[in-house]
Amino acid sequence: MHPEAEFRSHLDAGRFMLLHSASRGVYVHPPRIAVPGSGETDLQWVPACGRGTVHATTVVRCKPPAVDYNVALIDLAEGPRMMSTVLGIAPADVRIGMAVRACIERGEDGSRVVFEPAS
């Protein structure tokens, strides 16, 4: 298991994957070699369902010409919470409790999981 490298190679192939422990019935993110606390190592990659809820949100203010952007914490339907950004809406309009869905954005620095409002 090479958690970060495998996560990134899945992402580059267009797949947002989470680690799942069948024995504990929990999902683990960020990826690591064992379930935190209990230490089970039966972690397997499974596709994230992509559904999430905004848990916390901020707007990073920038000096023009750079533009303000959103940074948010997203509670994934599977349980883990991750830092991400909500796109497709003004950054200050992102609200706690908003339903969002994951997409993969490919950029110059590699791929990243981003979210957009779940319509």
Place this chain on the structure above:
Amino acid sequence: MNGFPRGRTAIVGAATFGVGKSPAYEAIDLAAQASLLALSEAGLKPRDVDALFIAQPQDTLATLSFAEYMGIDPKVSDNNRSGGSAFLLHLEHAALVLDAGLADVALIAYGSNQATASGKLVQASRPSAWEAPYKPLRPISSYALAASRHMHRYGTTKRQLAEVAVAARRWAQLNPEAVARDPLDIDAVVNARMVSDPLGVRDCCLVTDGAAAVVMVRAERARDLHARPVYLLAAASAVTHADIAAMPDLAVTGAAQSGARAYAQAGVRPSDIDVVQVYDAFTINTLLFLEDLGFCAKGEGGAFVEGGRIAPGGALPVNTSGGGLSYCHPGMFGLFTIVESVRQLRGECSARQIEGAQLALAHGNGGVLSSQATAIFGAEQTL
């Protein structure tokens, strides 16, 4: 039996140096100057130190470099780096080392020239791989996310956050050593340039140079070295996460754990504390820590600080130095919460002195609300 050696160690030297801008000094020079001042209060020389505790902004092997620079041969050395709370962890460990007789004189030191060297907050950690793609401002966006939760859950307002900054400024105006002493009102804080919503530039700590040091010995020797030793009654800490996404509850910090253990060690309650110093890197910190340390109920921090309650003349004196918001913030502020506690219990604070203060609480924060550490000090009457 909680095992902590309550009142069995004491601070006999406490000093700051170079607060503000100290051009042409290296960080280690500043730490050395503060250390010499603290040692001189106790009539000690660097060679008398046999337990060295230090965390420097960029020197990750500072116990080695500082021992060499000062001419210290430590039997015990500790370069614990938990962020700005590190010095309260040093305090906790120094008490155990001294009480066990492993060493006789402990020095805790810190110095930074970040303001003149770079003008920016020095980051001691690398960006998390799981945060970097989203470009949060480090560390403010993480605190902003916590603030967003507090506002969402409890209705906390930007004006209530601003009360914290204004109280800190009013204390700083009574502290000749403080860096930011010009007038500041609630509207100026609320209307200041936004940095990472809901936190604006006046919700953020200063960027300054500065150094601090304290010297600790066993209590039995303390009165021979200083006329007014300040006794360590408690020191406890907790770690809850590294990245903000992993914080178990963004509205509850590890201060709830470290504070509860510290009160148990000291045998006191929040209502017994005369003067409070909490690491106010951002205004939200003060609200979170006042709640988690039991000075008010969870969620009521915003209402608690309204009307100048933590400002000069208020019911609870908090951050009497002016704090990281208005006194100084040389990258890591933890040791300054200790020095101000000592100065208050010695009665050295002139215009900002809390008359008759006998119990002082100092609280440090490290990372992004990640490490929390609480210490309680007492004057001799509290032993």
